[in-house]
Amino acid sequence: MNVIKSLKEMAKIAQEPSNSKNTIGFIPTMGALHNGHLALIRQARKENKRVIVSIFINPKQFTNESDLMKYPRTIEQDVELIQDFVDFIFIPSACEIYPQDFQLSISVGAHTHDLEGEFRPGHFEGMATVVLKLLNIIRPDRAYFGLKDYQQFIVVSQMVKDFNIDTKIIGVPTIREISGLAMSSRNTRLSDKEKEISTRIYGILQKAKSVILNGAQNPQDIEKFVASELVKLPKSKVEYVAVRSLQLAKMKVIESDMVILVAVYIGEVRLIDNIIVPSGIQGADH
Amino acid sequence: MNVIKSLKEMAKIAQEPSNSKNTIGFIPTMGALHNGHLALIRQARKENKRVIVSIFINPKQFTNESDLMKYPRTIEQDVELIQDFVDFIFIPSACEIYPQDFQLSISVGAHTHDLEGEFRPGHFEGMATVVLKLLNIIRPDRAYFGLKDYQQFIVVSQMVKDFNIDTKIIGVPTIREISGLAMSSRNTRLSDKEKEISTRIYGILQKAKSVILNGAQNPQDIEKFVASELVKLPKSKVEYVAVRSLQLAKMKVIESDMVILVAVYIGEVRLIDNIIVPSGIQGADH
Numbered sequence: 001m002n003v004i005k006s007l008k009e010m011a012k013i014a015q016e017p018s019n020s021k022n023t024i025g026f027i028p029t030m031g032a033l034h035n036g037h038l039a040l041i042r043q044a045r046k047e048n049k050r051v052i053v054s055i056f057i058n059p060k061q062f063t064n065e066s067d068l069m070k071y072p073r074t075i076e077q078d079v080e081l082i083q084d085f086v087d088f089i090f091i092p093s094a095c096e097i098y099p100q101d102f103q104l105s106i107s108v109g110a111h112t113h114d115l116e117g118e119f120r121p122g123h124f125e126g127m128a129t130v131v132l133k134l135l136n137i138i139r140p141d142r143a144y145f146g147l148k149d150y151q152q153f154i155v156v157s158q159m160v161k162d163f164n165i166d167t168k169i170i171g172v173p174t175i176r177e178i179s180g181l182a183m184s185s186r187n188t189r190l191s192d193k194e195k196e197i198s199t200r201i202y203g204i205l206q207k208a209k210s211v212i213l214n215g216a217q218n219p220q221d222i223e224k225f226v227a228s229e230l231v232k233l234p235k236s237k238v239e240y241v242a243v244r245s246l247q248l249a250k251m252k253v254i255e256s257d258m259v260i261l262v263a264v265y266i267g268e269v270r271l272i273d274n275i276i277v278p279s280g281i282q283g284a285d286h
Numbered sequence: 287m288n289v290i291k292s293l294k295e296m297a298k299i300a301q302e303p304s305n306s307k308n309t310i311g312f313i314p315t316m317g318a319l320h321n322g323h324l325a326l327i328r329q330a331r332k333e334n335k336r337v338i339v340s341i342f343i344n345p346k347q348f349t350n351e352s353d354l355m356k357y358p359r360t361i362e363q364d365v366e367l368i369q370d371f372v373d374f375i376f377i378p379s380a381c382e383i384y385p386q387d388f389q390l391s392i393s394v395g396a397h398t399h400d401l402e403g404e405f406r407p408g409h410f411e412g413m414a415t416v417v418l419k420l421l422n423i424i425r426p427d428r429a430y431f432g433l434k435d436y437q438q439f440i441v442v443s444q445m446v447k448d449f450n451i452d453t454k455i456i457g458v459p460t461i462r463e464i465s466g467l468a469m470s471s472r473n474t475r476l477s478d479k480e481k482e483i484s485t486r487i488y489g490i491l492q493k494a495k496s497v498i499l500n501g502a503q504n505p506q507d508i509e510k511f512v513a514s515e516l517v518k519l520p521k522s523k524v525e526y527v528a529v530r531s532l533q534l535a536k537m538k539v540i541e542s543d544m545v546i547l548v549a550v551y552i553g554e555v556r557l558i559d560n561i562i563v564p565s566g567i568q569g570a571d572h
Contacts (some may be wrong), residue, residue, distance in 0.1 A: 007450065015452075103395025104414075104448040110389060128390075136450040162390040164293065164422040166301075 003079060003089045007097075007137055010090050014052065014138040023048040026140035026167075028131055031055040032072040032185030033081050036175040040144040041085050043172055047142060053082060054090040054134055056097065060105075060126030063119075067270075072188050090138070097133060105129050108155050114248070115261060116151050116272070119239050124155050131156055135167055143167050148174040148182045150259055150274045154248055174273075176202065182273045194267045197233050201264065204229040205275040208260055212277050219243035219251050222260065230264050239263035239270070246276070254279055289365060289375045293383075293423055296376045300338065300424040309334040312426035312453075314417055317341040318358040318471030319367050322461040326430040327371050329458055333428060339368055340376040340420055342383065346391075346412030349405075353556075358474050376424070383419065391415050394441050400534070401547060402437050402558070405525050410441050417442055421453055429453050434460040434468045436545055436560045440534055460559075462488065468559045480553045483519050487550065490515040491561040494546055498563050505529035505537050508546065516550050525549040525556070532562070540565055 004010045014024060025044030029037055037053075044051045055078055062068035079089055106128040111117050117124050135143065145153045153171045160169050175183045180202035181195065190198055208226050216222060220243075227241045242261045245251055251258065261274040290296045300310060311330030315323055323339075330337045341364055348354035365375055392414040397403050403410050421429065431439045439457045446455050461469045466488035467481065476484060494512050502508055506529075513527045528547045531537055537544065547560040 011450070011452065101444075102448050103397075103444055105393045105395075107391045107393060108389060109391075133448075133450045136452070158387075158389055162388050162419075164297070164419045166297065166422070 002083060002087060003091055005091055005093065007092055010052075010088070010092070011137045013088060014140075022050065023142070024138065024140040025051045026134070026138050026143045027051070027053045028134050028143065028145075029053060029055055030057045030071065030185065031078045032074050032188065033078045034175075034183045034185065034187075036146050036148065036183035037082070038085075039175045040146060040172050041082060043170070044142065044144050045085065047170075048140075050087045051085070052088045052090060052138055052140065053086050054092070054138075056090075056092055056094075056130065056134075058097075058126060058130040059094060060098070060129060061123050062126070063121055063123055070189065072185055090134075097130065106132060106159065108159070111151060111155050111158075111248075114151075115240055115242060116263065119263060124152070127152060128155060128159050132159065132163070132165075135160075135165055140167050142170055144170050144172055146174060147171045147276075148184065148273065150261060151248060180206075182271075184271065186269055186271065189269045190266065194235060194269065197235060198266045198269075198271055200233055201230070201262065201271065201273050202275075205260055205262065205273060209275055209277045212254065212258075212279075217253055219254060219258075226260065226262060230262065233264075233266065235265075235267045237265040239265070288369060288373060289377055291377055291379065293378055296338075296374070296378070297423045299374060300426075308336065309428070310424065310426040311337045312420070312424050312429045313337070313339045314420050314429065314431075315339060315341055316343045316357065316471065317364050318360050318474065319364045320461075320469045320471065320473075322432050322434065322469035323368070324371075325461045326432060326458050327368060329456070330428065330430050331371065333456075334426075336373040337371070338374045338376060338424055338426065339372050340378070340424075342376075342378055342380075342416065342420075344383075344412060344416040345380060346384070346415060347409050348412070349407055349409055356475065358471055376420075383416065392418060392445065394445070397437065397441050397444075397534075400437075401526055401528060402549065405549060410438070413438060414441060414445050418445065418449070418451075421446070421451055426453050428456055430456050430458055432460060433457045433562075434470065434559065436547060437534060466492075468557075470557065472555055472557065475555045476552065480521060480555065483521060484552045484555075484557055486519055487516070487548065487557065487559050488561075491546055491548070491559060495561055495563045498540065498544075498565075503539055505540060505544075512546065512548060516548065519550075519552065521551075521553045523551040525551070 025048030027040045057071055105125050108124045108128055111124050157169045160167055179199035181199045208222050222243050223241045227238055230236055230238045240263050244259055245256050257278050259274050259276050263272045311334030313326045391411050394410045394414055397410050443455045446453055465485035467485045494508050508529050509527045513524055516522055516524045526549050530545055531542050543564050545560050545562050549558045
């Protein structure tokens with residue numbers, strides 16, 4: 001059985017034998033694994049000698065208790081689903097990750113109050129704290145994050161750069177259902193009707209992309225358009241719509257490749273999605 | 287010449303060859319090296335195969351600009367003093383340590399507003415941030431800190447534990463001049479007269495220690511006694527006097543080994559010192 005629970009044991013296994021060819025690819029997850037996670041594992045498999053997946057529902061990154069309580073817990077199915085594809089599954093306990101006298105946390109600069117940070121205060125601090133701990137325990141060569149959580153990918157990339165951590169952070173494109181709905185552990189909480197509604201979010205993002213590719217210049221106009229389409233969805237409540245540079249800087253006019261990010265409730269379930277749009281401007285990376 | 291300036295080069299040198307016998311002892315400093323630093327180097331020499339000293343005046347841990355400006359800068363003498371005793375001296379540039387888009391910092395829980403944290407807001411966040419970066423670059427087996435900066439030693443120990451960093455933090459007893467004055471880079475800013483006054487600080491701490499060893503029970507009484515002695519010193523301004531557990535917890539009665547910590551200005555120069563006192567209580571570590 002390749003499930004590891006103790007921090008010490010995980011560190012020991014991950015760090016020896018530390019010959020340079022024995023590369024480690026690491027995928028931190030909160031469980032409720034789906035095809036999106038399998039895509040991360042697949043890419044890690046290609047690029048590393050060993051693959052380690054962690055499953056830890058990190059209480060520090062939930063803004064409210066009820067979201068934490070409702071977060072799906074499917075450890076047995078998770079292990080069943082991935083155990084043949086990975087070398088180790090790391091399932092630490094909350095009391096070992098956060099002992100009683102735990103004191104430290106990380107501030108993440110501008111992201112603390114922006115986008116997800118605005119609507120989920122403390123989320124990125126908690127996420128960054130646990131990711132830093134996991135990176136220190138496992139010391140992977142590469143760590144894989146889904147681009148569905150785009151801002152998370154940016155925050156982790158910035159953290160690794162700012163703290164001089166010797167791990168390459170790799171963003172893996174969002175995996176979608178045939179309907180276009182971005183895979184998410186939270187999708188299991190949608191009713192059939194809500195799920196059908198949710199599939200239209202990506203369609204709206206694609207429409208916005210084509211508006212930009214057809215020459216729209218003003219990010220605010222795009223944001224208004226996307227918001228107005230989202231509010232038309234039954235049972236929806238829009239939290240934010242933002243057109244940003246790939247580094248999540250605000251733009252007055254479209255002047256670089258960009259990402260359109262949305263957060264919207266469908267019924268009781270909060271969904272996020274995004275789409276990357278090339279600017280077509282010379283020098284931009286497309 | 288064993289001086290390294292580039293982060294990349296330092297990381298490369300420190301991390302290879304990483305066979306388990308090639309242990310690294312690391313001493314982070316802000317330069318203006320004195321016998322206290324040499325004691326750290328001596329101990330690191332005994333316990334490790336290789337010794338690396340960093341010299342970096344960390345702007346983020348200074349609370350006010352003028353203290354940063356006045357901090358002694360003696361890089362050439364520093365290199366001269368230690369180069370034959372260490373394997374590498376790491377002197378990174380501020381712009382490589384803190385590039386323009388640097389965003390992250392560390393919160394240090396209770397210490398943020400306690401003792402040094404109260405009088406030097408931001409100090410421990412800045413200190414912890416740079417120490418974390420240096421530990422990530424060098425990945426030492428052991429890192430050495432002087433116990434003169436007792437709270438710093440506690441904060442770094444907590445950080446390494448909380449973030450699962452694989453480095454042992456070692457506190458080295460304060461080195462004093464024959465007069466009793468704790469060695470400090472700031473001592474060079476004292477006039478002869480002020481230096482003579484400053485030597486009496488340790489005498490007061492020793493007197494308090496003997497009062498405790500003679501059976502005093504009340505930490506507040508000890509604090510009052512020490513403060514009253516310190517204010518009698520010419521040109522003195524007392525910032526804090528605290529009797530705490532070795533983990534820096536407040537105590538209502540003396541019930542464990544303890545440390546008496548003081549911060550006092552003599553003229554324009556801020557000095558800190560401390561003394562560890564065994565409680566004599568059974569089970570305590572003395």
